[in-house]
Amino acid sequence: MKKHLYPLMVFWAVLLFFRPGPGLAANVEAPQNGHVKVPIAILASGVGGEQTEVDEIIQSVLSSGIAPSGNNIPFEVAIKAFEAPASSGEAGSLFERLQNEGVFAALCLARKSRAWHVPMAAAKARIPTIMLFSESVPISPERHEPSPFLFALDADESYRPKALALLASRLGEKSWVVLADHLDLKSRTAGAEATKAMSESGLDVRILFLPGKTETHMEAALYESVKDGTLGFVSFLSPLGTAKAASFLSAMTNEEVKLLYGFEPPELLNQAEGVIAIKQRMPLELNLPVGELEARATAAFRWLMEGLSSLREENLDTKSLAEAIAAVGKIPLGNGFLEISPALHRPVRKDLQILEAKDGKWVEKTGFQITRGNEGEWVVTPGKRHETSSESS
Structure with a gap:
């Protein structure tokens, strides 16, 4: 209460x-x-x-x-x-x-x-x-x-390119398009880093820069990608732009489209049916x-x-x-603990939730674990499976 x-x-x-x-x-x-x-x-x-x-x-x-x-x-x-x-x-x-x-x-x-x-x-x-x-x-x-x-x-967001690459490789699609807003520096940078990580993991991937608020251009670009056989997308657009992309894609094809959200997901994005996101737990x-x-x-x-x-x-x-x-x-928490780096002042190991938006809720799928190596690189490994859902708050 x-x-x-x-x-x-x-x-x-x-x-x-x-x-x-x-x-x-x-x-x-x-x-x-x-x-x-x-x-x-x-x-x-x-x-x-x-x-x-x-x-x-x-x-x-x-x-x-x-x-x-x-x-x-x-x-x-x-x-x-x-x-x-x-x-x-x-x-x-x-x-x-x-x-x-x-x-x-x-x-x-x-x-x-x-x-x-x-x-x-x-x-x-x-x-x-x-x-x-x-x-x-x-x-x-x-x-x-x-x-x-x-x-x-939280671990800093530098783990995301590798986590997104691993998630994309596990979803079964070989061809991917990364969507980025060419007017937004963070979107462009994050999109380029994810594209590089996905390419290095063996996926066929290209980046598509979109004007942030031009819906007509977005719809046309998505249509051309789907027409070429691409059914995997990673969005570094705004939450609203990502929701619009999800709506456009669902109307374009009867085939299952995979749409990942590249940034830390806001709660209300669970209203965008089918969007998949990664979040630290x-x-x-x-x-x-x-x-x-x-x-x-x-x-x-x-x-x-x-x-x-x-x-x-x-x-x-x-x-x-x-x-x-x-x-x-180390901070003992429940049955686990949080391992802290004295140099970074952040955790060096975290569990990741894989979330999918279904019927206005986040449904949790098999997650990952991230570990920071001695040279600062991230290692992403499969985690335990958790089946839960949560409504928008």
């Missing part, structure tokens, strides 16, 4: 250990009961709105038994919810406020455009921040390596009956607590916490 979350409502979890100490950094304080108070910020969309699930997420996380272990400092974690910033200016103001309020770390539950504004501001404020939805969100705002203060629960989702957001929040909070557990009285500051979070190698 979704509940109303009043703005800036504070939830407390008292995490008790053995003894307090006097050497506290400016970010933390010792309340009257002697416990070290550690303020944690939750950034989410819709804070204060009727439809938010943030209050349930926080209460679920705090009641899940997750706590630092092996530490001789008694912590009292105070979690406070803030509206995720809608612009870079809002992000700067928000993190300046978090600094002034002594916030020790942040978890960003926001997605897509709202998440994009967080990393730069968090890095500048030197507040350790874990991004929950982060495949396409960079955590290295000004450098090639990640910021010391930014962390992500959390290990926790495989084992516990919880939603994706709750699973990710639990994983992020556990990661944070694992880092917090290694701190001592003399290094209770955000820099030391960031270093401790980066050093966490």
